[in-house]
Amino acid sequence: MNMIKVKNLSKKLGDFTLEDIELSVKEGEYFCILGPTGSGKTILLETIAGIYNPDTGSIIINGNDVSSLLPKDRNISMVYQDFMLFPNMDVRKNIAFGLYYNGFDKSQITELAEETAEMLGIRHLLDRHPSTLSGGEKQRSAVARAIITEPKLLLLDEPLSALDTVTKVKLRQELSRIHQLKKTTTIHVTHSFEEAFALSDRIAVMHGGKILQIGTPDEVFRKPNSTFVADFVGVENLFHGKAVIQGDLAEISVNRLKVVSSTLKSGNVSLSIRPEDILISNDPIESSARNSFSGVVAEVSRMKSTVKVVIDAGIPFRVILTKRDYDDMGLSIGKKVYLTFKASATHII
Amino acid sequence: MQKMGFKQTTLVLMLLLTLFIFSLLLEIITHTSPASLITNIVSPEIRFAIKLSLLTSIASTLMCIFLAIPVSYALSRHDFPGKTLISTILDMPMALPPIVAGLGLLLIFGTSTVGTYLAGVGLKFVFTPLGIVMAQFTVNISLMLRIMRSTFEGINPRYEHVAQTLGCTPFQAFIKTTLPLSKNGILAGSVITWSRGMGEFGAVLMLAGATRMKTETLPIALYLNLSSGELDLAIAAATILICISGITLYLFERKGGIAKLY
Numbered sequence: 196m197n198m199i200k201v202k203n204l205s206k207k208l209g210d211f212t213l214e215d216i217e218l219s220v221k222e223g224e225y226f227c228i229l230g231p232t233g234s235g236k237t238i239l240l241e242t243i244a245g246i247y248n249p250d251t252g253s254i255i256i257n258g259n260d261v262s263s264l265l266p267k268d269r270n271i272s273m274v275y276q277d278f279m280l281f282p283n284m285d286v287r288k289n290i291a292f293g294l295y296y297n298g299f300d301k302s303q304i305t306e307l308a309e310e311t312a313e314m315l316g317i318r319h320l321l322d323r324h325p326s327t328l329s330g331g332e333k334q335r336s337a338v339a340r341a342i343i344t345e346p347k348l349l350l351l352d353e354p355l356s357a358l359d360t361v362t363k364v365k366l367r368q369e370l371s372r373i374h375q376l377k378k379t380t381t382i383h384v385t386h387s388f389e390e391a392f393a394l395s396d397r398i399a400v401m402h403g404g405k406i407l408q409i410g411t412p413d414e415v416f417r418k419p420n421s422t423f424v425a426d427f428v429g430v431e432n433l434f435h436g437k438a439v440i441q442g443d444l445a446e447i448s449v450n451r452l453k454v455v456s457s458t459l460k461s462g463n464v465s466l467s468i469r470p471e472d473i474l475i476s477n478d479p480i481e482s483s484a485r486n487s488f489s490g491v492v493a494e495v496s497r498m499k500s501t502v503k504v505v506i507d508a509g510i511p512f513r514v515i516l517t518k519r520d521y522d523d524m525g526l527s528i529g530k531k532v533y534l535t536f537k538a539s540a541t542h543i544i
Numbered sequence: 545m546q547k548m549g550f551k552q553t554t555l556v557l558m559l560l561l562t563l564f565i566f567s568l569l570l571e572i573i574t575h576t577s578p579a580s581l582i583t584n585i586v587s588p589e590i591r592f593a594i595k596l597s598l599l600t601s602i603a604s605t606l607m608c609i610f611l612a613i614p615v616s617y618a619l620s621r622h623d624f625p626g627k628t629l630i631s632t633i634l635d636m637p638m639a640l641p642p643i644v645a646g647l648g649l650l651l652i653f654g655t656s657t658v659g660t661y662l663a664g665v666g667l668k669f670v671f672t673p674l675g676i677v678m679a680q681f682t683v684n685i686s687l688m689l690r691i692m693r694s695t696f697e698g699i700n701p702r703y704e705h706v707a708q709t710l711g712c713t714p715f716q717a718f719i720k721t722t723l724p725l726s727k728n729g730i731l732a733g734s735v736i737t738w739s740r741g742m743g744e745f746g747a748v749l750m751l752a753g754a755t756r757m758k759t760e761t762l763p764i765a766l767y768l769n770l771s772s773g774e775l776d777l778a779i780a781a782a783t784i785l786i787c788i789s790g791i792t793l794y795l796f797e798r799k800g801g802i803a804k805l806y
Contacts (some may be wrong), residue, residue, distance in 0.1 A: 281703060281720075296710060
């Protein structure tokens with residue numbers, strides 16, 4: 196069941212253009228729009244929210260064309276990268292803002308504001324001024340302000356980009372938790388493939404105002420339909436798997452392969468291994484590294500000064516070699532090789 | 545040695561200039577004795593001029609605020625063909641000598657069709673206090689527009705976007721976010737506009753004329769009394785104008801930064 200459908204949408208605004216955008220997001224889905232800066236992602240979100248009128252095309256929500264409605268009548272909330280907490284109000288007033296315009300009475304407003312703040316772990320900050328909050332706290336407040344009105348659709352515009360790495364990971368998990376809890380249909384815009392991979396049910400890759408590919412994270416990652424998508428999603432090794440904690444390590448089953456990580460997390464996880472952390476050899480290596488697999492060379496692509504090799508070990512690993520190493524090892528498609536990497540090189544994201 | 549010489553030269557020039565300006569002000573204020581200064585300030589004519597200047601400048605400032613807010617909002621938030629041309633035209637009164645603006649006003653509101661019609665419905669601008677308000681408004685609106693425009697441009701439109709998604713109409717969103725955030729700009733703009741209104745001479749002279757006890761604002765009082773040799777009254781008017789400028793400058797320094805626009 197499609198909750199929102201964007202049909203044939205075009206919009207020109209200053210230097211930005213959206214061209215023929217077609218996408219639909221299912222009820223309860225977490226949908227990521229992935230693209231580099233300047234690809235028109237923010238304008239797409241703002242057009243869906245009703246800030247701008249489309250030049251052509253339409254936006255259908257639950258079967259109704261909302262293209263000509265004011266933002267306030269669309270029941271869509273939006274969170275920006277730079278938080279946009281109202282500086283003339285404290286956190287409580289910020290969070291409760293939407294309730295004042297939707298017919299809630301005073302006691303309901305107080306109750307809902309506290310409940311929502313509690314959910315995001317910022318109840319103790321309610322009387323603070325936004326300028327005194329950390330980046331993570333600001334974004335939690337902005338998310339609270341957006342979800343308090345129980346929107347049909349939640350739009351997140353690079354919500355994690357302005358945060359430091361540690362806060363970013365925490366808040367990403369928080370977004371995932373809130374989505375599981377509320378099941379609000381969500382469109383999340385990001386330029387980080389890792390973020391999209393970890394959070395989304397489906398991804399749309401956008402570039403130059405156009406959508407290039409839509410699919411599950413695995414589809415987009417394994418079968419990019421253009422060189423742009425392939426380059427943009429990068430050469431990271433990203434997998435989904437199920438993790439079990441065993442002693443001081445986590446063992447993650449990815450297909451039939453068992454990968455060991457020193458990040459302790461269990462359940463369904465996403466993991467990444469940087470290509471430069473993987474050692475490739477013709478013979479098995481004796482070392483303290485916990486992950487060692489055999490596989491065959493499945494794909495070779497020569498780049499400027501390096502060679503990218505895909506090794507099929509049950510799951511495809513991408514490895515980067517210098518041209519010299521590649522020639523010295525005498526690699527070619529179909530050759531059997533060994534892969535070795537440390538448990539600490541396996542990042543659970 | 546040469547470097548020191550250069551430094552000293554600049555410092556000496558700075559001191560000379562400061563001394564020059566300071567002595568101008570001092571000369572006016574100390575020209576009459578304090579007792580006679582006070583007597584002249586409370587004289588009926590100067591009291592009338594103070595009252596008229598206050599009333600007209602407050603009225604013209606309010607007009608500037610109420611027009612500058614929506615107009616500068618349109619200029620800061622929207623793009624449209626001819627925007628550069630419109631913005632140049634709106635800037636013109638600031639660059640124009642006030643006496644030229646006054647001439648234009650006199651031609652529009654004088655014996656023209658518009659002027660005759662307006663006079664017919666009771667809005668007489670020529671040689672009336674209403675003309676003073678109109679003259680001050682015309683000369684000062686550009687500056688108020690500039691200040692408000694740069695204020696609005698400094699406020700992220702996304703505050704309004706968020707407010708709109710949370711249930712506000714575009715107007716409510718503006719009232720709840722951008723307007724309170726532009727408080728300092730409005731304040732600074734009002735202070736300058738008011739102070740310039742108090743001191744406006746050229747345009748007022750052209751449209752409202754210089755009639756004693758009728759269209760006699762402080763600058764007009766200065767001019768009239770100087771012409772008729774009543775130097776003490778002229779000095780009383782000038783002293784008040786100096787005080788107003790001092791206060792304005794002080795408020796500006798406190799608001800910092802915004803003074804750059806002036």
